[in-house]
Amino acid sequence: MVLQSIGTNSEGNCYILSHGCDMLLLDAGVPIDSIYKAIGFNLSAIDACLISHIHSDHALSAKKLYDAFVTIDTHEEIALDLDMYEKYASFHDDKNVYGNWMVEKTLLEHDVVTMGFYIHHIETKQNILYITDTGYIKISPVGVNILIVECNFVEAMIHVEEMEDRFKRVKSSHMSLERLVSWLKKIDRSQLTHIVLIHLSDSNSDEKLMVDTIKQLTGVQVSAARNGETINLDVVPF
Numbered sequence: 001m002v003l004q005s006i007g008t009n010s011e012g013n014c015y016i017l018s019h020g021c022d023m024l025l026l027d028a029g030v031p032i033d034s035i036y037k038a039i040g041f042n043l044s045a046i047d048a049c050l051i052s053h054i055h056s057d058h059a060l061s062a063k064k065l066y067d068a069f070v071t072i073d074t075h076e077e078i079a080l081d082l083d084m085y086e087k088y089a090s091f092h093d094d095k096n097v098y099g100n101w102m103v104e105k106t107l108l109e110h111d112v113v114t115m116g117f118y119i120h121h122i123e124t125k126q127n128i129l130y131i132t133d134t135g136y137i138k139i140s141p142v143g144v145n146i147l148i149v150e151c152n153f154v155e156a157m158i159h160v161e162e163m164e165d166r167f168k169r170v171k172s173s174h175m176s177l178e179r180l181v182s183w184l185k186k187i188d189r190s191q192l193t194h195i196v197l198i199h200l201s202d203s204n205s206d207e208k209l210m211v212d213t214i215k216q217l218t219g220v221q222v223s224a225a226r227n228g229e230t231i232n233l234d235v236v237p238f
Helices: 032-038 062-067 076-081 165-173 177-186 207-218
Strands: 002-009 012-019 022-026 048-050 095-098 101-107 115-121 127-131 146-150 194-198 221-224 230-232
Touching (some): 194 207
Parallel strands (some): 194 221
Antiparallel strands (some): 012 022, 095 101
């Protein structure tokens, strides 16, 4: 299992989760040409594209993918806002199967309707949880092997005076290192092998601090996604 980051910041978020010929697109917040290039110009290789919410840094190319007959999975309200309807899409069902992927939606806490996704790969038996753009995580997952999660900012790095009105929005609608740590302490981590931190702020994050803090807490492989990089989610050092 590998995760390729096409984009992972406030300018655009889009990831390819793949195992062999199985491929899921996680969000589509980058120009469509970037997606074409990353998948070798073969849209038919995408089993489905999971769209978390309507903000352009996550959904910029969603409608273009939909118009090109790529299956889209998202919340019905998000689909309607993006002018997508039932054909080639899965909006009404909470659980769907795409090839070797079983996908279940879960509601997050953002300033618009936002979905997280439980993903199970039938062949490898791996359980993946994808969470982005949320101020809080209310779910308590069990048996997750791979966690792909937003870690947007470090609270001590936010300068309230400079950010003014943006401060309240960022703090309430994006995941801080501190809140991620608090959540991780509470959940079942017994099956966890990898954590990938995504959507780091350009100005209010510290990649090394974030990775080191989460690694020290969990004892698992921890990586921070970077634009254009691929992370192997099968490698577990002994």
